[in-house]
Amino acid sequence: MKLELRGITKRFGDFTANDRIDLVVEPGTVHALLGENGAGKSTLMNVLFGLYDADEGEVLLDDEPVVFDGPGDAMTAGIGMVHQHFMLVHPFTVAENVMLGHEDVRGPAKLLDVEAARAKVREISERFNFNVDPDAVIEDLPVGAQQRVEIIKALSRDASLLILDEPTAVLTPQETDELLGIVKDLRDAGTAVVLITHKLREVQAVADTITVIRRGKVVGTAEPTASQEELASLMVGRAVTMRVDKEPAKPGETMLEVDGLTVVDDAGIVQLDGVSFEVKAGEILAIAGVQGNGQTELTEALLGVVPADAGSATLDGEVITGRTIKEVLHSGIGFVPEDRTEDGIVASMTISNNLILDVHDKAPYAKGGALQPKVIAEEARKHVEQFDVRATGIDQTAGSLSGGNQQKVVLARELSRPLKLLIASNPTRGLDVGSIEFVHKRIVAERDSGAAVIIVSAELDEVVALADRIAVMYHGRIVGIVPPDTDRDTLGLMMAGAHDEEEAA
Amino acid sequence: MSADSQTTEDQRDEEAPPEDRWRRALREIVESSSMVVFMAIVASMIIGGVLIIFADEAVRESAAYFFSRPGDTFSAIGDALGSAYSSMFNGAVLNLEASSFAGVIKPLTQTLTMATPLIFAGLGLGIGFRAGLFNIGAQGQLLMGATFGAYIGFAFSLPAGLHLALAVIGCAVGGAIWGFIPGILKAKRGAHEVIVTIMLNYVALYLVAWLLSLDAFQREGSDNPISPFVAETAQYPKILGVQFNLHLGFLLALACAWGAWWLMERSTLGFRLRAVGANPSAARTAGMNIGTATIITMVIAGGLAGLAGSAPVLGTQKFLTDAVAGTLGFDAITVALLGRSRPLGIVLAAILFGGLQASGPSLQVNAGLPVDIVVVIQATIVLFIAAPPLVRAMFRLPAPAHEKEVAA
Numbered sequence: 001m002k003l004e005l006r007g008i009t010k011r012f013g014d015f016t017a018n019d020r021i022d023l024v025v026e027p028g029t030v031h032a033l034l035g036e037n038g039a040g041k042s043t044l045m046n047v048l049f050g051l052y053d054a055d056e057g058e059v060l061l062d063d064e065p066v067v068f069d070g071p072g073d074a075m076t077a078g079i080g081m082v083h084q085h086f087m088l089v090h091p092f093t094v095a096e097n098v099m100l101g102h103e104d105v106r107g108p109a110k111l112l113d114v115e116a117a118r119a120k121v122r123e124i125s126e127r128f129n130f131n132v133d134p135d136a137v138i139e140d141l142p143v144g145a146q147q148r149v150e151i152i153k154a155l156s157r158d159a160s161l162l163i164l165d166e167p168t169a170v171l172t173p174q175e176t177d178e179l180l181g182i183v184k185d186l187r188d189a190g191t192a193v194v195l196i197t198h199k200l201r202e203v204q205a206v207a208d209t210i211t212v213i214r215r216g217k218v219v220g221t222a223e224p225t226a227s228q229e230e231l232a233s234l235m236v237g238r239a240v241t242m243r244v245d246k247e248p249a250k251p252g253e254t255m256l257e258v259d260g261l262t263v264v265d266d267a268g269i270v271q272l273d274g275v276s277f278e279v280k281a282g283e284i285l286a287i288a289g290v291q292g293n294g295q296t297e298l299t300e301a302l303l304g305v306v307p308a309d310a311g312s313a314t315l316d317g318e319v320i321t322g323r324t325i326k327e328v329l330h331s332g333i334g335f336v337p338e339d340r341t342e343d344g345i346v347a348s349m350t351i352s353n354n355l356i357l358d359v360h361d362k363a364p365y366a367k368g369g370a371l372q373p374k375v376i377a378e379e380a381r382k383h384v385e386q387f388d389v390r391a392t393g394i395d396q397t398a399g400s401l402s403g404g405n406q407q408k409v410v411l412a413r414e415l416s417r418p419l420k421l422l423i424a425s426n427p428t429r430g431l432d433v434g435s436i437e438f439v440h441k442r443i444v445a446e447r448d449s450g451a452a453v454i455i456v457s458a459e460l461d462e463v464v465a466l467a468d469r470i471a472v473m474y475h476g477r478i479v480g481i482v483p484p485d486t487d488r489d490t491l492g493l494m495m496a497g498a499h500d501e502e503e504a505a
Numbered sequence: 506m507s508a509d510s511q512t513t514e515d516q517r518d519e520e521a522p523p524e525d526r527w528r529r530a531l532r533e534i535v536e537s538s539s540m541v542v543f544m545a546i547v548a549s550m551i552i553g554g555v556l557i558i559f560a561d562e563a564v565r566e567s568a569a570y571f572f573s574r575p576g577d578t579f580s581a582i583g584d585a586l587g588s589a590y591s592s593m594f595n596g597a598v599l600n601l602e603a604s605s606f607a608g609v610i611k612p613l614t615q616t617l618t619m620a621t622p623l624i625f626a627g628l629g630l631g632i633g634f635r636a637g638l639f640n641i642g643a644q645g646q647l648l649m650g651a652t653f654g655a656y657i658g659f660a661f662s663l664p665a666g667l668h669l670a671l672a673v674i675g676c677a678v679g680g681a682i683w684g685f686i687p688g689i690l691k692a693k694r695g696a697h698e699v700i701v702t703i704m705l706n707y708v709a710l711y712l713v714a715w716l717l718s719l720d721a722f723q724r725e726g727s728d729n730p731i732s733p734f735v736a737e738t739a740q741y742p743k744i745l746g747v748q749f750n751l752h753l754g755f756l757l758a759l760a761c762a763w764g765a766w767w768l769m770e771r772s773t774l775g776f777r778l779r780a781v782g783a784n785p786s787a788a789r790t791a792g793m794n795i796g797t798a799t800i801i802t803m804v805i806a807g808g809l810a811g812l813a814g815s816a817p818v819l820g821t822q823k824f825l826t827d828a829v830a831g832t833l834g835f836d837a838i839t840v841a842l843l844g845r846s847r848p849l850g851i852v853l854a855a856i857l858f859g860g861l862q863a864s865g866p867s868l869q870v871n872a873g874l875p876v877d878i879v880v881v882i883q884a885t886i887v888l889f890i891a892a893p894p895l896v897r898a899m900f901r902l903p904a905p906a907h908e909k910e911v912a913a
Contacts, residue, residue, distance in 0.1 A: 326792030
């Protein structure tokens with residue numbers, strides 16, 4: 001099936017998310033839609049899928065104009081979409097999830113025809129080598145398999161055009177490779193695939209055609225042979241370096257020593273299992289791993305958000321476990337939380353207030369219980385300038401800033417007091433390439449000024465670019481600590497739980 | 506899928522994080538714009554007008570022969586509305602029919618007198634709302650404050666000044682204790698403040714009813730559950746002379762409004778309370794103690810509600826009954842919402858409500874209308890302000906697109 005979008009425009013108030021976008025997807029090809037976060041890729045696909053109405057423009061399938069009122073219409077027309085967040089019912093089996101929404105019935109009692117669904121799952125699974133058991137319960141499946149169930153769901157409805165929205169965000173490198181293999185098989189079987197992503201490596205690996213979107217407009221098309229630098233410059237609109245420029249680390253004294261740190265959650269599950277490591281002043285330890293393998297618990301236990309059930313952490317000779325968050329912060333730790341909108345900023349408060357969130361009761365911001373508005377405003381103006389926060393003023397609410405600027409506010413706050421240790425979780429998640437460069441530079445500068453740094457990141461590229469040493473976590477344990485020049489395959493295997501013997505560094 | 510991988514890809518990811526829908530409803534009520542508030546008052550007056558028309562006897566009589574002489578109906582409607590709103594004005598603002606200057610301004614002083622407890626309690630509730638607590642317990646806190654203050658007022662004899670000061674402090678302490686209980690239960694045990702404060706309203710009510718059956722509280726020579734009069738040394742002095750009811754409590758309420766503003770906008774404590782109210786997880790990550798903030802908020806809110814109890818027992822009624830709180834604790838919720846939880850707004854809203862209540866008797870006497878019209882107008886104001894976000898929360902409807910902030 002050939003898909004064509006002509007002059008699609010979608011506005012939200014004054015904001016134009018899609019501006020006269022033209023796109024042609026030929027059958028049997030992989031069309032990559034490349035763009036930064038917020039460029040309008042997902043909006044475009046939601047228009048196509050019938051979730052949003054376009055303000056202008058039309059959608060053509062096999063040269064016939066069509067109008068979709070909702071996802072149901074789009075599916076009937078042969079368009080399948082795998083969302084970034086899976087739409088699966090966790091206690092149901094694979095077959096039950098696949099039949100959900102178009103249940104076949106049989107016999108006079110109109111019983112659900114689960115058997116037909118199972119057969120369909122088995123047939124599709126064998127055809128594309130998915131290795132999915134129709135009777136497996138979703139919550140028991142790894143993330144990669146859940147994603148394949150989503151693809152089966154789409155294919156079982158005879159989708160001849162499949163949209164994958166950021167499909168690799170939650171996968172290990174190995175799972176990513178498997179998925180890219182599946183995408184190629186689907187293409188060879190005649191399915192048109194639209195791959196929405198901002199990851200250049202994937203685009204180069206499978207795309208036949210690349211369309212780059214920036215600020216809601218198509219800014220160009222590229223061949224898959226284009227270099228990463230070329231693609232990145234198209235995405236961002238200027239030249240970008242993909243590497244982080246940093247001097248070799250000059251590690252000093254041991255700053256943080258973690259010994260047998262263990263966290264058991266409320267359900268009694270061990271989330272962090274006897275983790276021990278140390279970080280020296282002036283070095284960056286990056287913690288790699290697939291999301292949900294104890295990284296969050298590690299950072300939260302260090303800050304004191306969750307209590308440590310066993311083990312200890314010592315910062316510069318002082319035990320920090322068992323202290324309040326406030327004491328930990330004031331002992332010289334800067335914390336950039338994983339979920340910035342949830343834990344990093346107070347959206348309804350102003351930028352200047354967000355900049356003093358953890359120092360609001362310290363001089364010079366407060367005197368005897370009274371805030372000092374003049375000092376606060378002065379400092380805020382300074383920080384906004386230093387960290388290049390793009391805002392109309394310091395009294396703008398933090399919630400109305402873009403993700404990158406919100407992150408700059410968090411960094412400006414955390415880096416503007418003397419630190420012994422900086423802990424940053426996914427510091428560049430959801431940021432555009434320009435902001436990523438900036439954040440990386442700041443983190444390296446903090447290292448060079450003598451702080452110990454812990455970076456937790458799900459992005460292997462980021463880990464490799466920043467780390468002086470890499471610790472890989474799997475199931476709440478540190479599988480190994482390796483040098484940053486370790487090859488990706490080894491890291492990938494470690495992230496999937498394979499023990500690694502080379503305990504370097 | 507784990508909730509921590511939430512980064513959708515288009516401009517939607519610039520929105521605030523998904524928050525609890527009740528919490529969001531509360532926030533939207535609190536943050537509804539001044540225009541909405543103003544229009545809600547206008548709309549309520551219109552609806553009140555419709556009810557006045559239906560309640561008016563002359564209108565109903567003339568409507569019976571509407572089709573033969575419609576003019577009669579229209580003039581009856583005009584008369585009804587005219588007399589209703591003019592008697593409301595005469596009852597609440599300035600009595601233009603009075604012969605003396607004192608008579609002319611008396612309604613205004615009455616309005617301010619009635620606004621006094623609403624200002625106190627509204628300020629406490631407003632601070633609670635901004636700190637993310639839905640305190641329904643102003644009624645009970647007010648009652649406990651009134652009990653403490655009244656007891657100090659009638660059971661002791663002390664020099665003037667000192668006696669009043671102690672009685673006023675007693676009111677604040679009584680309310681603060683009643684606020685501390687739900688505060689610590691929420692902080693330590695996670696008990697929801699809405700449930701606990703509602704329940705404590707009943708506890709307070711029956712506690713006071715029981716106390717009034719004791720010899721220590723019972724008025725001598727009376728079988729009714731009422732306390733002795735508060736000693737004159739513990740009464741709020743009348744600030745405009747004896748012919749007016751307006752007492753020192755009103756000035757104290759205005760001082761508290763300034764104090765509440767300073768607390769929330771200029772103090773480090775208020776900063777913490779605001780941050781905790783707006784985003785508890787970020788506040789916690791920044792080292793703030795949510796439990797402590799909850800307890801402090803409830804103690805302050807309770808203390809202010811307790812001070813509201815001083816208005817009847819030390820100012821107007823001057824003795825304690827179990828009905829001393831009336832519906833003040835609940836009206837104060839409306840006042841706090843109407844005033845958008847900001848001190849200045851609360852003072853203005855309390856004066857509006859004080860005026861509506863002050864106009865009740867005049868409405869009945871001069872326009873022959875039921876006093877309940879006033880209550881209906883108050884209630885529709887609440888409905889108009891609270892309903893859109895509440896309805897959205899109940900049916901999980903999204904906020905209108907124009908309310909979503911889209912980052913450029």
